[in-house]
Amino acid sequence: MRVVKTIKSLRAVVSEARDAARTIGLVPTMGALHEGHISLIDRAGRHGDFIVVSIFVNPTQFGPKEDFGKYPRTLREDLRICRERGVDAVFLPSVQEMYPQENLTWINVEKLAEPLCGQLRPGHFRGVATVCAKLFNIVTPDVAYFGQKDAQQAAIIKKMVADLDFPLKIMVCPTIRANDGLALSSRNKYLSPAQRSDALCIYRSLMTAREMIEAGVTNPKTIIGKMRKIIGKAESLTGIDYISIVDSRNLQGINRIKAKVLIAVAARFGSTRLIDNILVDSGKR
Amino acid sequence: MRVVKTIKSLRAVVSEARDAARTIGLVPTMGALHEGHISLIDRAGRHGDFIVVSIFVNPTQFGPKEDFGKYPRTLREDLRICRERGVDAVFLPSVQEMYPQENLTWINVEKLAEPLCGQLRPGHFRGVATVCAKLFNIVTPDVAYFGQKDAQQAAIIKKMVADLDFPLKIMVCPTIRANDGLALSSRNKYLSPAQRSDALCIYRSLMTAREMIEAGVTNPKTIIGKMRKIIGKAESLTGIDYISIVDSRNLQGINRIKAKVLIAVAARFGSTRLIDNILVDSGKR
Numbered sequence: 211m212r213v214v215k216t217i218k219s220l221r222a223v224v225s226e227a228r229d230a231a232r233t234i235g236l237v238p239t240m241g242a243l244h245e246g247h248i249s250l251i252d253r254a255g256r257h258g259d260f261i262v263v264s265i266f267v268n269p270t271q272f273g274p275k276e277d278f279g280k281y282p283r284t285l286r287e288d289l290r291i292c293r294e295r296g297v298d299a300v301f302l303p304s305v306q307e308m309y310p311q312e313n314l315t316w317i318n319v320e321k322l323a324e325p326l327c328g329q330l331r332p333g334h335f336r337g338v339a340t341v342c343a344k345l346f347n348i349v350t351p352d353v354a355y356f357g358q359k360d361a362q363q364a365a366i367i368k369k370m371v372a373d374l375d376f377p378l379k380i381m382v383c384p385t386i387r388a389n390d391g392l393a394l395s396s397r398n399k400y401l402s403p404a405q406r407s408d409a410l411c412i413y414r415s416l417m418t419a420r421e422m423i424e425a426g427v428t429n430p431k432t433i434i435g436k437m438r439k440i441i442g443k444a445e446s447l448t449g450i451d452y453i454s455i456v457d458s459r460n461l462q463g464i465n466r467i468k469a470k471v472l473i474a475v476a477a478r479f480g481s482t483r484l485i486d487n488i489l490v491d492s493g494k495r
Numbered sequence: 496m497r498v499v500k501t502i503k504s505l506r507a508v509v510s511e512a513r514d515a516a517r518t519i520g521l522v523p524t525m526g527a528l529h530e531g532h533i534s535l536i537d538r539a540g541r542h543g544d545f546i547v548v549s550i551f552v553n554p555t556q557f558g559p560k561e562d563f564g565k566y567p568r569t570l571r572e573d574l575r576i577c578r579e580r581g582v583d584a585v586f587l588p589s590v591q592e593m594y595p596q597e598n599l600t601w602i603n604v605e606k607l608a609e610p611l612c613g614q615l616r617p618g619h620f621r622g623v624a625t626v627c628a629k630l631f632n633i634v635t636p637d638v639a640y641f642g643q644k645d646a647q648q649a650a651i652i653k654k655m656v657a658d659l660d661f662p663l664k665i666m667v668c669p670t671i672r673a674n675d676g677l678a679l680s681s682r683n684k685y686l687s688p689a690q691r692s693d694a695l696c697i698y699r700s701l702m703t704a705r706e707m708i709e710a711g712v713t714n715p716k717t718i719i720g721k722m723r724k725i726i727g728k729a730e731s732l733t734g735i736d737y738i739s740i741v742d743s744r745n746l747q748g749i750n751r752i753k754a755k756v757l758i759a760v761a762a763r764f765g766s767t768r769l770i771d772n773i774l775v776d777s778g779k780r
């Protein structure tokens with residue numbers, strides 16, 4: 211496994227792989243790898259890709275009061291995981307390597323970046339879209355793998371790739387959960403045992419929402435009200451950022467459940483903000 | 496020479512050329528080709544590139560009251576020129592091919608897009624940067640050629656390529672002028688003979704500015720005042736959009752002439768808006 215820190219050497223490694231007629235698969239991460247990331251790596255492996263994992267905690271997607279400084283960094287463990295899973299190259303750039311001069315170029319994906327997390331994290335998706343464009347231009351992958359856990363991010367990156375004609379495919383892979391249902395996230399490390407246990411209410415609320423839709427409930431407000439009750443009971447809950455039911459394609463609000471909907475939650479436990487979502491096909495047209 | 500209208504077929508043509516170990520050179524144009532464009536094509540030819548000329552009048556860089564509808568379209572003549580100059584492929588997409596669905600993704604290059612033409616054509620450089628990113632992703636050139644005539648555009652595209660790590664080089668080539676000095680532009684076609692003659696005042700004002708700097712004048716206001724007088728005399732002048740002397744690297748205004756400066760003019764004759772500029776190295780540090 212090659213571990214490279216500069217754009218130039220990463221490009222040389224990729225160019226070699228391409229000369230050997232390999233497809234290039236990129237798994238962009240911020241490190242603190244867990245089973246969710248591993249599922250993306252394994253998916254790239256099954257696809258036969260030359261697997262590049264990027265590990266870069268991207269400052270431009272964190273707000274000034276967010277957790278950039280304390281975001282978990284577990285490099286040694288991350289590299290062990292990559293080695294075990296057959297990753298071919300790890301791209302490990304410094305902030306200086308990625309942003310050598312004042313960055314003036316920003317990519318905005320309108321409409322999709324506005325609801326849900328966009329409302330509470332202004333500039334977040336601009337930073338995500340911009341750093342992904344950079345990584346796509348550096349790694350030039352044939353396929354890039356993202357998790358459904360970050361549903362809005364996945365939708366935004368897919369739209370960016372389509373609109374800007376990036377010559378690559380975005381593969382969105384299912385959310386990986388702990389046995390009890392909690393969606394895996396690097397930020398779960400922040401939770402105390404009590405908070406970890408409380409946080410399960412998010413998953414329970416999503417399952418209840420699915421049952422209600424399957425039982426024929428079509429009013430999103432009814433479902434959201436029920437979810438709010440379930441989550442509201444958690445003792446360590448410090449706030450619900452949103453509970454939303456939106457059209458799964460354009461992420462816009464809906465008045466009546468139909469077709470495929472995305473049910474998405476962001477809530478805080480102590481100072482830790484967690485997000486989760488499920489896609490439900492209501493069967494209604 | 497291949498003339499292709501779809502992204503898919505253009506990619507196939509480029510892929511063949513790359514398999515034959517050719518470097519790919521892109522000359523992005525809006526058609527109505529003149530000696531300025533030809534100089535870019537010839538430059539790509541001297542570089543040994545597989546030359547792709549794109550001809551696309553990009554609607555997203557025109558304001559609602561601008562000349563998108565009447566922009567000169569001279570396709571038959573353009574293709575003749577391309578054939579004569581040894582162009583390998585002409586990419587001729589429709590608006591529908593380039594924007595098949597509502598475009599939500601926009602690239603902004605802050606600071607550089609604000610002064611000069613950016614003040615009077617809001618959204619223009621956002622459209623230019625976005626369509627160039629699309630063309631770069633479609634053609635995947637090793638080199639893309641731009642004219643110094645559109646100095647601000649060239650600076651913005653260079654910065655975008657650096658910031659987003661596009662794997663290509665931007666080559667900025669000198670402005671080509673008519674024998675009497677008028678900078679070549681597709682929009683010169685709009686001018687009546689009298690306006691064409693009046694428009695020369697722009698070039699004369701730029702030459703005077705150069706002489707003043709060479710004579711040791713360091714106050715931009717003095718030079719701009721003189722230029723305004725020269726241009727103001729033209730009978731068919733309908734307005735001066737700007738006369739600016741800026742730092743050639745960051746396009747920001749300066750209080751005193753030093754290092755390399757860009758002297759840029761935008762003025763209207765009848766309903767035709769013309770721009771021109773020169774770079775002057777004052778020798779002062």
